[in-house]
Amino acid sequence: MTLIEDTAVATSAPVTRPRRRSGPREGRTAFFFLLPSLLGVILFLVLPIIASLVLSFTNWKLLGKPAFVGFQNYVRLFTADPQFWTVLRNTLFFTAEYLVLNIIISVGLATWIASLKRGQRWFRVVFFLPTFTPGIAVAIVWMLIFAPGGFFDFIMKSLSLGVPNLLTDQTLAMQAVIIVSLWANVGYNTVLFNAALDMVPPSYLEAAKIDGASAWDRFWKIRLPLISPTLFFGTVMTAITSLQVFDQIYVMTRGGPGNATATLGYAIYQRGFQNFQMGYASSIAWVMFALIMALTALQFWLQRKWVHYDN
Amino acid sequence: MTTKARSPRLRARTALALDILNHGALILVALLFLFPFFWMVSNAVRSNAEVLAIPVRILPNEFQWDNFTKAWSQLPFGRFFLNSMIVAGSVTVITVVVSCLAGYAFARLKFPGRDTLLLGYVGTLMVPSIMLIIPLFLIVNGLGMVNTFQGVILPVAFGTFGAFLLRQFFLSIPNSLEEAALIDGASRLRILISIIVPLSMPAIGLLSLFTFIAQWNNFLWPLIVMTGQENATLPVGLTHFQTQQGTQWNYIMAGAALSMLPGIVLAILLQKLIYNSIALNAGMGGR
Numbered sequence: 001m002t003l004i005e006d007t008a009v010a011t012s013a014p015v016t017r018p019r020r021r022s023g024p025r026e027g028r029t030a031f032f033f034l035l036p037s038l039l040g041v042i043l044f045l046v047l048p049i050i051a052s053l054v055l056s057f058t059n060w061k062l063l064g065k066p067a068f069v070g071f072q073n074y075v076r077l078f079t080a081d082p083q084f085w086t087v088l089r090n091t092l093f094f095t096a097e098y099l100v101l102n103i104i105i106s107v108g109l110a111t112w113i114a115s116l117k118r119g120q121r122w123f124r125v126v127f128f129l130p131t132f133t134p135g136i137a138v139a140i141v142w143m144l145i146f147a148p149g150g151f152f153d154f155i156m157k158s159l160s161l162g163v164p165n166l167l168t169d170q171t172l173a174m175q176a177v178i179i180v181s182l183w184a185n186v187g188y189n190t191v192l193f194n195a196a197l198d199m200v201p202p203s204y205l206e207a208a209k210i211d212g213a214s215a216w217d218r219f220w221k222i223r224l225p226l227i228s229p230t231l232f233f234g235t236v237m238t239a240i241t242s243l244q245v246f247d248q249i250y251v252m253t254r255g256g257p258g259n260a261t262a263t264l265g266y267a268i269y270q271r272g273f274q275n276f277q278m279g280y281a282s283s284i285a286w287v288m289f290a291l292i293m294a295l296t297a298l299q300f301w302l303q304r305k306w307v308h309y310d311n
Numbered sequence: 312m313t314t315k316a317r318s319p320r321l322r323a324r325t326a327l328a329l330d331i332l333n334h335g336a337l338i339l340v341a342l343l344f345l346f347p348f349f350w351m352v353s354n355a356v357r358s359n360a361e362v363l364a365i366p367v368r369i370l371p372n373e374f375q376w377d378n379f380t381k382a383w384s385q386l387p388f389g390r391f392f393l394n395s396m397i398v399a400g401s402v403t404v405i406t407v408v409v410s411c412l413a414g415y416a417f418a419r420l421k422f423p424g425r426d427t428l429l430l431g432y433v434g435t436l437m438v439p440s441i442m443l444i445i446p447l448f449l450i451v452n453g454l455g456m457v458n459t460f461q462g463v464i465l466p467v468a469f470g471t472f473g474a475f476l477l478r479q480f481f482l483s484i485p486n487s488l489e490e491a492a493l494i495d496g497a498s499r500l501r502i503l504i505s506i507i508v509p510l511s512m513p514a515i516g517l518l519s520l521f522t523f524i525a526q527w528n529n530f531l532w533p534l535i536v537m538t539g540q541e542n543a544t545l546p547v548g549l550t551h552f553q554t555q556q557g558t559q560w561n562y563i564m565a566g567a568a569l570s571m572l573p574g575i576v577l578a579i580l581l582q583k584l585i586y587n588s589i590a591l592n593a594g595m596g597g598r
Contacts, residue, residue, distance in 0.1 A: 134530065
């Protein structure tokens with residue numbers, strides 16, 4: 001819109017004549033500059049998005065001809081698939097517990113690090129390290145820790161806590177996945193929130209201290225509200241990634257024992273690349289996308305209640 | 312008199328003691344947090360029988376440091392390492408070049424529909440990558456590029472984030488620098504290469520770093536496309552040995568350590584750049 005106005009102004013004003021002459025040429029330059037990016041985006045982003053939606057209405061199985069089946073995949077998902085509700089429940093359970101723990105732990109660590117007088121950056125690096133390592137390698141190391149008779153069992157036995165082996169227990173296997181995911185990812189939010197805390201003007205805290213506010217009050221009534229926009233950003237991003245959880249589950253449990261740790265991400269892989277049900281797997285992908293949208297929308301709606309933007 | 316003089320000193324002492332306690336406690340937490348790294352290395356340098364021994368040993372009976380070289384040659388971790396380098400390196404180079412060009416067009420050139428297109432670019436950032444996996448595989452399959460490097464590289468090398476990031480950075484560079492060059496008859500490409508890119512090294516470095524790490528760590532996409540073991544990237548290669556009979560856990564731990572090394576080194580060396588970039592996110596979270 002502004003572009004059209006600019007050109008109109010340029011035509012009527014003789015002063016900007018040289019700029020007008022460069023107009024079409026600039027357009028051509030822009031076209032060539034954008035071409036590689038546009039080709040890639042169209043072929044590997046726009047086309048796949050459309051294809052994914054179309055596929056979800058077909059029964060394509062990679063070999064053979066696909067046929068249009070309308071909403072049949074979606075109907076089957078919600079009414080006939082014995083696994084789907086378990087998978088959906090597992091995904092929501094993982095997201096809820098992981099998200100809450102991730103935010104609590106990272107805010108805690110960020111605040112703790114911010115309270116230090118020296119060495120802040122080294123603690124940040126320590127907690128950030130797993131973020132920069134392959135999730136698969138992390139999961140493999142943790143699988144050895146959680147293996148039957150492994151280090152985790154050894155500690156539980158030594159403390160004589162009657163905790164069964166996590167990976168082989170129907171109810172506890174998801175807890176193992178959550179522990180690994182937290183270890184692998186909590187560092188990013190820790191650094192994010194720590195950086196936000198660093199931006200809180202010290203004068204605010206000084207003033208509150210002089211007025212007699214306790215450390216507890218300064219945290220809940222000054223620091224937390226001041227970093228709430230960053231907190232919101234971190235929560236939204238973490239929720240989006242946690243709904244897609246896959247790597248840890250592929251390595252540690254393959255969705256088991258039973259279906260105890262099968263999530264939407266794992267179901268898409270299983271249906272798509274083990275059973276080659278491309279159409280059916282695409283419909284699961286769109287359920288996941290809808291879920292991501294819904295959760296993000298919910299968070300944007302809720303933010304009015306707790307996020308403070310200063311002007 | 313004496314109480315008055317001692318009380319501030321006493322208070323300073325308690326403050327110092329609390330400070331030391333605070334540091335000490337967090338050091339303890341940090342050490343516990345680092346335990347999985349220790350466990351990985353400790354198991355990489357022992358015999359396989361000792362990895363599986365019950366009850367577990369914290370330290371190996373005998374340190375077999377040559378497990379790292381054995382893992383490198385016996386299981387083809389050397390090959391996986393090279394494959395990962397090729398994939399992550401190529402994606403990074405393509406992403407940077409393509410993003411520089413597109414970012415410059417968005418920042419400096421006028422063309423119809425620019426703002427709408429930019430909005431579209433930003434909008435695609437919301438699409439979850441796992442959703443695109445199936446159609447992307449079908450495209451790669453249709454192009455006959457399954458189990459090839461171009462099949463793994465090209466579909467992930469055209470992300471829209473880079474164009475947006477560099478556009479933001481280019482906008483902060485004063486226009487006057489280019490105007491002089493334009494009057495002298497320099498082409499836009501010339502200007503981009505010799506004026507804008509050298510001034511944008513912090514942003515380009517950041518984009519390179521995060522692209523490289525993301526691809527180095529990527530798993531699902533290379534798992535699906537690289538069907539042959541010899542073409543596997545490190546994360547995919549690691550899982551190949553997981554299900555084999557008589558899994559050599561010590562070598563796998565050595566391979567895992569190897570795969571983590573570049574990320575750990577970069578995270579330590581470039582901690583300032585990483586912190587600044589995340590701090591930028593923290594600052595923008597409020598806007």
